[in-house]
Amino acid sequence: MAIPQYEGTFVQIEKLSPSVKHFVLELDKEIDFKAGQFVNLMIEHEGQHLMKPYSICSSPGSKKKLELCIKLVESGRFTPSLFQKKVGDKALIRGPFGLFTLDKASKEKLVFIGTGTGITPFRSMIKDLLEKNSETEISLIFGCRYEGELLYKSEFEELAGKFPNFRFFPLVSRPTEEWNGRKGHVQDNFEVIDITQSEVYICGLPIMVEEATKKLLELGMDKAQIHHEKFI
Numbered sequence: 340m341a342i343p344q345y346e347g348t349f350v351q352i353e354k355l356s357p358s359v360k361h362f363v364l365e366l367d368k369e370i371d372f373k374a375g376q377f378v379n380l381m382i383e384h385e386g387q388h389l390m391k392p393y394s395i396c397s398s399p400g401s402k403k404k405l406e407l408c409i410k411l412v413e414s415g416r417f418t419p420s421l422f423q424k425k426v427g428d429k430a431l432i433r434g435p436f437g438l439f440t441l442d443k444a445s446k447e448k449l450v451f452i453g454t455g456t457g458i459t460p461f462r463s464m465i466k467d468l469l470e471k472n473s474e475t476e477i478s479l480i481f482g483c484r485y486e487g488e489l490l491y492k493s494e495f496e497e498l499a500g501k502f503p504n505f506r507f508f509p510l511v512s513r514p515t516e517e518w519n520g521r522k523g524h525v526q527d528n529f530e531v532i533d534i535t536q537s538e539v540y541i542c543g544l545p546i547m548v549e550e551a552t553k554k555l556l557e558l559g560m561d562k563a564q565i566h567h568e569k570f571i
């Protein structure tokens with residue numbers, strides 16, 4: 340079966356931190372996807388076609404506007420060209436792909452663990468669940484090095500204030516004196532997880548996914564309760 344392809348126009352590009360941008364693409368037709376899935380983003384740069392996978396960070400309820408949250412890897416092959424794109428420029432989108440979705444969850448509580456841009460699939464999942472008035476207890480453990488890197492922090496704080504079933508645990512590993520929240524790495528903050536009753540989703544760079552998984556297994560979590568997506 341042919342992979343669906345969409346033409347996208349960048350309609351909004353916003354800097355979220357010194358190295359991360361939020362991109363909004365308006366598509367030529369509606370896309371159907373599940374929260375947690377990713378697309379292949381294709382751009383043209385100096386006559387070359389470049390392509391990389393990105394998790395969708397908008398809710399599946401938004402079918403003509405796709406949101407992506409992408410970190411600049413300065414030595415990278417794709418992101419330096421992408422970061423030169425302006426509003427009005429075009430890109431091609433292929434997908435959706437991926438099995439990192441909520442239909443696997445069988446436990447009554449959901450825990451999302453992410454670092455950096457690993458937050459992207461969880462923003463989509465959390466928006467989707469809350470838009471559908473899900474009563475599932477949802478916890479988001481989100482870690483970064485510095486406070487300024489906590490992407491969408493005020494948005495998650497607002498959602499946590501509005502929905503009693505959503506708990507948000509932001510934490511930083513290199514806190515300044517002003518930071519009075521949680522500290523350390525995500526795996527240092529697992530006491531908030533109900534180990535027997537939770538389904539856990541982890542997303543980020545491979546080393547973090549591996550360390551967090553190891554810690555959860557040590558705490559007695561069953562392997563079948565742990566799902567992950569690695570940004571390789």
Ligand SMILES: Cc1cc2nc3c(=O)[nH]c(=O)nc-3n(C[C@H](O)[C@H](O)[C@H](O)COP(=O)(O)OP(=O)(O)OC[C@H]3O[C@@H](n4cnc5c(N)ncnc54)[C@H](O)[C@@H]3O)c2cc1C
Binds near residue numbers: 571
């Ligand atoms: C399923 C999937 C979903 C992804 N979703 C996202 C997303 O939502 N946002 C996003 O920014 N990236 C995401 N990535 C990573 C993305 O596809 C690219 O690898 C990344 O943008 C670097 O591309 P590049 O060509 O510029 O760098 P490359 O030339 O490929 O250099 C890659 C180097 O950058 C590191 N790297 C890759 N991603 C990151 C990152 N996010 N932060 C820090 N270092 C990184 C790799 O470990 C590697 O060392 C995803 C990857 C996969 C497999």
